[in-house]
Amino acid sequence: MRTYKKFLPDVVVILVFAIISFAYFLVPVTQGKILFQHDASAGVGSAQELTEYQNRTGETTRWTNSIFGGMPTYQMSPSYQSTDGLSQVMNAYHLWLPDNVWFLFAYLLGFYILLRAFDFRQTLAALGSIMWAFSSYFLIIIAAGHLWKVMALAYLPPMIAGIVLAYRGRYLSGFIVTALFTAFEIKANHVQMTYYYLFIILFMVIAYLVKAVREKQLTGFMKSTGVVAAAAVIGIAINLSSLYHTWQYQKESMRGKSELVKKDAANQTSSGLDRDYITQWSYGIDETLTLLVPDAKGGATVPLSKNATAMAKADPQIQSMIPQLYDAIPQYFGTQPGTSGPVYVGAFVLFLFILGLFIVRGSMKWALLAATVLSVLLAWGHNFMGFTNFFLDYIPMYAKFRTVASILVIAEFTIPLLAALALKKIVDEPEVLTKQMKFVYISLALTAGVALLIALFPGMMEPFISDQERQMITSIQGMDGNTANTILSNIAAMREAMVSADAWRSVIIILIGFALLFLYKMKKLRADYMVICMAVLCLVDMWQVDKRYLNDEMFVPKSERDMPHQATSTDLAIMKDKSLDYRVLNLASNTFNENETSFFHKSIGGYHPAKLRRYQEMIDAYIAPEMQAAMQAIAAKNGNMQEVDGAKVFPVLNMLNTKYFILPLQGGATMPLQNIYAQGNGWFVDKINYVADANAEYAGVGKIDVRHEAVADKKFESVLGKAQSNDSTAKVKLVKYEPNNLQYTIDSKKGGVVVFAEIYYPGWTATIDGQPAELGRVNYILRALNVKAGKHTVVLDFHPTSISTTETIAYIAIVILLLAIIGAGYMRFKNRKEA
DSSP: OHHHHHHHHHHHHHHHHHHHHHHHTHHHHHTTEEEOOHHHHHHHHHTHHHHHHHHHHSSOOSEESSSTTOEESTTTOOOOGGGHHHHHHHHHHTTTOOTTHHHHHHHHHHHHHHHHHTTOOHHHHHHHHHHHHTOHHHHHHHHHTOHHHHHHHHHHHHHHHHHHHHHTTOHHHHHHHHHHHHHHHHHHTOHHHHHHHHHHHHHHHHHHHHHHHHHTOHHHHHHHHHHHHHHHHHHHHHTHHHHHHHHHHHTTBTTSOOSSOOSOGGGOOSSSSOHHHHTSSOOOTGGGGGGTOTTTTOSSSSBGGGOHHHHTTOOHHHHHHSTTHHHHSBSOOSSSSOOSOOOOOOHHHHHHHHHHHHHOOSHHHHHHHHHHHHHHHHHTGGGGHHHHHHHHHHSTTGGGOOOGGGGGHHHHHHHHHHHHHHHHHHHHOTHHHHHTHHHHHHHHIIIIIHHHHHHHOGGGGOOOSOHHHHHHHHTSTTOOHHHHHHHHHHHHHHHHHHHHHHHHHHHHHHHHHHHHHHHHHTTSSOHHHHHHHHHHHHHHHHHHHHHHHSOGGGEEEHHHHHSSSOOOHHHHHHHTOOOSSOEEEETTSOGGGOOHHHHHSOBSOOOOTTOBHHHHHHIIIIIHHHHHHHHHHHHHTTTOGGGSOHHHHSHHHHHTTEEEEEEEOGGGOEEEEEOTTOOOSEEEOSEEEEESSHHHHHHHGGGSOTTTEEEEEGGGHHHHOOOOOOOTTOEEEEEEEETTEEEEEEEESSOEEEEEEEEOOBTBEEEETTEEEOOEEETTTEEEEEEOSEEEEEEEEOOOTHHHHHHHHHHHHHHHHHHHHHHHHHHHHHHHHHO
């Protein structure tokens, strides 16, 4: 009974979290709708071959040929038997709530566990959870379909809670919580978010070290550190299959170092992505004010016409003259290429964070401040390039992640945490308001005061018009200078109105929160009531902002996601070709930013943020230019492929066995066109040129006739040997196809080097008549094999043996964690019995 009463408040809070989460998604949940998200819908297309294979065989393939000519599935469907049980535990943690609902619930519960680990009372912990969970970015990524990122962020606070428990001397609890949520975190499979939060953990551990040194408790610190390290090892080991193969894959992906030495060497990082690619999405320096005023830079890249405040300033004459103008101009006017919405942590939350810098004592405050500052400086990216370059060049792994603006997730953690610590200080020590009221006024000036300045002088957020927008308006046919200036001035005025209105809103939110604090100071409001009122204030504030970017109108019937689109007549015509393996190039779509083609075909294109690096480099130098050349050549000959010199116009597409083009027609229609120059599944080459390095191989592809020649790095010379000149009787025929297993019959009089129209990747094995043979790489991206004269059966297979090793280690780690949980349960039972 005592245990029941002890945990009843926590149970009540958890139920409240579930109700809040349901309430946010009430309309779509009750109507059975789901979000149609780009990343999620793209995943359906890219995973179609995987799904079909699993349904047919009951097994998981680690390779698919459905996108980018072929790639591993490690970062598409990281499923391993060792974590099946873990998935069930994760579902239980979410209370088996529906999609979207459980995302928000997991946000709330995770931060609640963290604050309870800091010894917060339940009501304060609930308030802190609302402050964190409703930060705008966390809802925006749900809308965008970045679900791995959502899960990773949801599990990070409880993982840190375990670390807090360990450093507070609760070793066994700390070990279990850290290990369990580390396992959850890694299972979520978003290395970038996990990596960013390691900075927070580092600063927090340093804070605990400083505390231990001051209090002469280094022995306890070392013991706690050991517990945390052991727990981390267990959590990592449980996910070793995913981690190891992700690490292995990243070396070959865009996140690994290119073997090419590029002309723009200064743009290359020592490992990972190019600098301009990494920093393409950099938060503007003045854009940081969105932490306080969400529309400080206009909000999201959505039409200006969708904002009522802006449209109240629209010029009717301009509307009548150019009816679609305000639909074409976005609300956002910052320096990023585009955005789904700002990072807004809550105006009153930011006020409490500033106040916490004055009234919270101890090294943890400085750790949180340091992490916050680091987050903001790194989010500026190319706007603060000296600092960014230092991290790109000297901080391990930092250069492997793009979209540096997303590192603001650190500030989105540290700001509400210090805000919550400030409130805890005020509730635990009410006299702090009397003794240090000046700090409250300073915090008010630094937040409400700044927001007031923006409200009164919104022009401080200029420029409101980008160079591209200015050029677009002035280039309209028949547009004179005076009219163009009138239009541009009106757009600027509309954006100013948006900024001013949102700034006034932040001022009001902060003043209401300040009034609650003042009433509490004057003993007109009890602590619990103050906390409840603040929870309502923060919830209403952030809920309203979040609904701008994740709202009921964004939901669609479930069927629209499960089948992104029905097969078109073009798709059906191509699918009549029952050849085992050929590729399709969709020239009627954004080829390298969609996976709908992959739902029905093996696509030359696709969408994935970490495609194979060599394939991307081939896109840049060969595939993309050949696509443009192919379109022009086909159009010039009115689609008569007999008259198109395909062998010269698009040789790389031919060597990739691109058998069909999908061409655009008027009105959004398409048509299929067979490429009679596609080279098939494999062929013998008469000559192979061995070159010194990757640059020579890369350039060499464009200098040879790929039908008869190949170019290879000299390191494969001992594997592939010499080519032989074969006549037309030499045959390479694919007789059996699985995404991870290809069987060929090969017949030739002389033997030699066979080039396969398949993407090379370490881990693919080959056998010739059942005997192991070593694959080589030619033409920068293709597999090749030396086959002797005569008739042979060749099998290419992708079943990495490393999986069995990593799975064994994972099972051992799971057993250790289970034993720790059982041991903790036994000790708790024993202690209660003795009491």
